[in-house]
Amino acid sequence: MGNVKFYPWGKEGTFEKGTRIIDAAEELGIDIESPCGKEGLCGKCKVVVEKGYDKLSNMAGSEENLLSEKEIKKGYRLSCHAEIEGEPIEIKVPSESWRKGQEVLTSGQELEFEKNPAVQKHHLQISEPSLDDPLADYERVKKFLNQYYQVSGDQIDEKVQKDLPSLLREGRDSKKGIWDVTATLWKDREILDIEPEWNKNRYGMAVDIGTTTLAGYLLDLETGDTEAVSSIVNPQISFGEDLMTRISYIESHDNGREKMQNKIIEGVNELVEKARKEANVEKEQIYSMVLVGNTAMHHFFLGFDSQYLPRSPFPPARQSSVKVKAREMGIEINPSGYIYWLPVNAGWVGADNVAVMLTTRIYDQSETSLVIDIGTNGEIAVGNENGVLATSAAAGPAFEGAEIKYGMRAQDGSIENVEIDPETLEPIYETIGEDLPEGICGSGIIDAAAEMVKSGIVNRDGSFSKEVREYARVKKSENGVWEYVIAWKDEAAVDNDITVSQKDIREIQKAKGAIQAASRVLMERLGVEDIDNVQLAGAFGNYIDKESAMTIGIYPYCELDKVEPIGNAAGTGSKLALMSVEKMKEAEKIPEKVKFLEIAGTEEFRENYMDALYFPHKQLDLYPDVKEKID
Amino acid sequence: MGNVKFYPWGKEGTFEKGTRIIDAAEELGIDIESPCGKEGLCGKCKVVVEKGYDKLSNMAGSEENLLSEKEIKKGYRLSCHAEIEGEPIEIKVPSESWRKGQEVLTSGQELEFEKNPAVQKHHLQISEPSLDDPLADYERVKKFLNQYYQVSGDQIDEKVQKDLPSLLREGRDSKKGIWDVTATLWKDREILDIEPEWNKNRYGMAVDIGTTTLAGYLLDLETGDTEAVSSIVNPQISFGEDLMTRISYIESHDNGREKMQNKIIEGVNELVEKARKEANVEKEQIYSMVLVGNTAMHHFFLGFDSQYLPRSPFPPARQSSVKVKAREMGIEINPSGYIYWLPVNAGWVGADNVAVMLTTRIYDQSETSLVIDIGTNGEIAVGNENGVLATSAAAGPAFEGAEIKYGMRAQDGSIENVEIDPETLEPIYETIGEDLPEGICGSGIIDAAAEMVKSGIVNRDGSFSKEVREYARVKKSENGVWEYVIAWKDEAAVDNDITVSQKDIREIQKAKGAIQAASRVLMERLGVEDIDNVQLAGAFGNYIDKESAMTIGIYPYCELDKVEPIGNAAGTGSKLALMSVEKMKEAEKIPEKVKFLEIAGTEEFRENYMDALYFPHKQLDLYPDVKEKID
Numbered sequence A, B: 001m002g003n004v005k006f007y008p009w010g011k012e013g014t015f016e017k018g019t020r021i022i023d024a025a026e027e028l029g030i031d032i033e034s035p036c037g038k039e040g041l042c043g044k045c046k047v048v049v050e051k052g053y054d055k056l057s058n059m060a061g062s063e064e065n066l067l068s069e070k071e072i073k074k075g076y077r078l079s080c081h082a083e084i085e086g087e088p089i090e091i092k093v094p095s096e097s098w099r100k101g102q103e104v105l106t107s108g109q110e111l112e113f114e115k116n117p118a119v120q121k122h123h124l125q126i127s128e129p130s131l132d133d134p135l136a137d138y139e140r141v142k143k144f145l146n147q148y149y150q151v152s153g154d155q156i157d158e159k160v161q162k163d164l165p166s167l168l169r170e171g172r173d174s175k176k177g178i179w180d181v182t183a184t185l186w187k188d189r190e191i192l193d194i195e196p197e198w199n200k201n202r203y204g205m206a207v208d209i210g211t212t213t214l215a216g217y218l219l220d221l222e223t224g225d226t227e228a229v230s231s232i233v234n235p236q237i238s239f240g241e242d243l244m245t246r247i248s249y250i251e252s253h254d255n256g257r258e259k260m261q262n263k264i265i266e267g268v269n270e271l272v273e274k275a276r277k278e279a280n281v282e283k284e285q286i287y288s289m290v291l292v293g294n295t296a297m298h299h300f301f302l303g304f305d306s307q308y309l310p311r312s313p314f315p316p317a318r319q320s321s322v323k324v325k326a327r328e329m330g331i332e333i334n335p336s337g338y339i340y341w342l343p344v345n346a347g348w349v350g351a352d353n354v355a356v357m358l359t360t361r362i363y364d365q366s367e368t369s370l371v372i373d374i375g376t377n378g379e380i381a382v383g384n385e386n387g388v389l390a391t392s393a394a395a396g397p398a399f400e401g402a403e404i405k406y407g408m409r410a411q412d413g414s415i416e417n418v419e420i421d422p423e424t425l426e427p428i429y430e431t432i433g434e435d436l437p438e439g440i441c442g443s444g445i446i447d448a449a450a451e452m453v454k455s456g457i458v459n460r461d462g463s464f465s466k467e468v469r470e471y472a473r474v475k476k477s478e479n480g481v482w483e484y485v486i487a488w489k490d491e492a493a494v495d496n497d498i499t500v501s502q503k504d505i506r507e508i509q510k511a512k513g514a515i516q517a518a519s520r521v522l523m524e525r526l527g528v529e530d531i532d533n534v535q536l537a538g539a540f541g542n543y544i545d546k547e548s549a550m551t552i553g554i555y556p557y558c559e560l561d562k563v564e565p566i567g568n569a570a571g572t573g574s575k576l577a578l579m580s581v582e583k584m585k586e587a588e589k590i591p592e593k594v595k596f597l598e599i600a601g602t603e604e605f606r607e608n609y610m611d612a613l614y615f616p617h618k619q620l621d622l623y624p625d626v627k628e629k630i631d
């Protein structure tokens, strides 16, 4: 008998001598990967022996083959071979050996969830019908599924039903008198496919439909691995850059709705094509697609009437999730497969935000979180397990480098961070690719604004200080607007000084003011005084300097190490739903848990906005750390 | 206070003076028709006062207007006007005043069932969304349905969902700030239609797809009334008269399956068109269609692979009912409506037989019934509440007048009944339309055979008796076959004698032998010695003389007054399912309750068949009444 403890769970138990580590773990409810069937062939069942290495059986040949020298040195064993011979033993199961889905957020946080995708495959070996047992083909399959896999199979795709007699007999094994086939099921209920013999391949696509970009992730539904990532420009751009233009295109053109829908379907098909070619996956093997996107994209894709969407009170045609057959949508995956849109929250808070919520799960935590997804519209959610409120704020495109004189997208040559010497007012900056500077991208602009405040170039109300007018870097432009020179013409790749002007500062104030004010309105409504953590979703969150963002007051105050970028949380949410029916179900409840608040035009918002225009806020006391630096 | 008893239920209760009969009935759970809203306008709420006529209020003017003199004499009153003033009172509610579905079988039997069709309409008056109540359109409708009608509405047709925003706002009443619309639901679950204002129209089609004929019934789903009946020749006939030819057409032609399917869909659309033009009903108002037919028709219509159907063990592709959207099938009713096929039982026992079972409900009765649906294939079921067995017997077309020398379909000029004087062997016959005779139809053939047996012209083994050769009516044909002359050439509309030959008798023996033998095999398997009643389904049952049929032994012995024609029981069954979800559900269970037995080629069948070739059976004792007549 030997006592073995498993980390990171800390679970322990006592086992007979000779018990394999993998079996001991299983008894404690810990599932270790073992695709080869514990045969010492796959090498996936690795564990690290933290204590009691000598209390285990000797290393087997297959372990020596499958483990690297480095791993052996570190104490790795294959849990399907190492047997318990004494005690105490302590085993760490590294996360890559856990049998479940994992999603890693940019911040390194790991999301844990059971891998249980809606699409499952089962191996069937069904006796052929006879005069004594003349059950119909479909009922025969269903009976087998009930008996051997305890799943209902009480629906079947119409196309599969039509061809069922031949599909089953293609897997006929006349020697055994059986049909040897693979059945693919959706949520244990509907038969989506019948293939001859056993074929375990099953894939799914998670798709994030942005106004400007479509991103697709091709996942192996068996392992949860991302096999390919593809992205293209949203082809609807030909009907207008922004949503409003596209909605009015629909209203002013014959069959506008169909045209808009066909365009996006084409785009998604291109996305699928790219991804599956890269991963070398047949389209028939892709059985599901989970989509997220804002409400307009949702309506465009599904062909919903969108004319009331931009009009107060912004009612969407539907909130709940939508499930449609791929062939009915013209999506080129397995025609019997399903297209699944996560629910939308409210008019302008879409399925993408539901996906972000699904990733962050702030409605399930005692800490109060603020989640910001910054784009032209900033989507904002605040709350904890007692309630979550969400809204959207028209932040404008300043943080994307638009509306800023020398603003540009983040790319080679853009200034991405800036420091200003408070004494000399001389800047130090870095450009992406270490090229000569051409302009300033979003994170550079935030840095510049923060440094200009800290060094006293601009006042907290956003006006250029009169006291720094003597410095060479502070000058008036041709049209008489004050500006601060970050890079002189002769050090730039362009034929002018690269500056941040009074007008640019005003744009930044408006953008950050809108986001902070919206956050504060939600906090007030929830009766919450402080935020415990800030989660920055989207690419933007990865690049900005959180301290600079705090200095100018993009978000309400919070300890700096509790501000975290969480990457493409919308994309992550769509992958979670793709890999887990439980997550799908959870998403379904998010619109109830996360209440949408329309704040645009309210007095409450206006007042908060006026105060939030200041750097970082009219009441400096609200930002203790920032106060220190500015004073 | 007054005690009132209601018949035929025998329910009674005590009511306050002044209570209207209709309200008293309602309190006891008896619903009386009152389409005018109990206003004395429709005259549908008639009841008969069996006792206590003087204990009721005086006759009102509207009663005198709406009741005929004869009715008044018989004690009729309008239950919405007659008030209780004393006791005791006894009221009979005639069946035409019951508020429920009714189907009358040919025999006059009435089927009673709750009118509760899958398609229901509800009147909605929903508050428009506002900033304080920004619920999405679909969820708003669903919430109203939940609250006011306690129905879930948790699905919505895709097409309706797409246009939902406009559909709802077409019913907008801006003064009241509401959407005033009608929602049509399928099984309280799925929203099939949204129309402006209140529109109670809803219709359904019951369709019986025969190999040669399609019959359609257009029903008002509100009242259960049949608004129109249409019938056409099955256009698939162009691909072959019989099923086998059609199945091989499919196998030997490119896209044979689609062609066959399109043909039948076209036919059904023609059927719908004819019926709805006659009844002046819009196609959008037809929300459902229930179909019955044999298994091959079922497969052809649904586009199922039928190649294994004619091969032992005759496995159908599916047994359970099938529900498909009308637009997906190309059926021209409301595109969001449903096409519903009743389940099939087994290979050659189809949805039509399930419909017959649904009509007869022999699986729910203590008496043992034999149900025979005679066609080229005779479908036969025997059983009671302890179990039912069904099979099909290849009876051949003799009873349809085919394979009989002077046989013809039942039409003007066909001999439909025959009597033969046992002394003189002179016949008396009648023709349809009282025309000069041209040939003999099925019922005439059965009569002739029975009379020939009774009068000793043919022996019980089917051979022509040597003892009657002297009679002028008994002669040899040119090819030396004995025959009996029913009509001499000079009294016929054709240029020959109309006879029944030895060969004809052999055909009749084979046909009736097959049916009787199949019935006996089922009886043996069930361990049943006697049949309590025989139900003859199909047009055939209406025309044949049950005594003659008994004399020749088409069915096993049973008291003559327990033999009943039940008309087009398959059509009736499809109407029942159309009008009642409970009946749909009941149909679903029939394939479990009615076990199919394949008997063709079994020794058991062969033995029974040899004995059943005799008139009425080798053992005359089995038919006591017949024995008397023959001896």
Ligand code: FES
Residues within 6 Å of the ligand: A033, A034, A035, A036, A037, A038, A039, A040, A041, A042, A043, A044, A045, A078, A079, A080, A081
């Ligand atoms: S389970 Fe495959 S090597 Fe251990």
Ligand code: FES
Residues within 6 Å of the ligand: B033, B034, B035, B036, B037, B038, B039, B040, B041, B042, B043, B044, B045, B078, B079, B080, B081
């Ligand atoms: S209910 Fe219409 S007349 Fe009585």
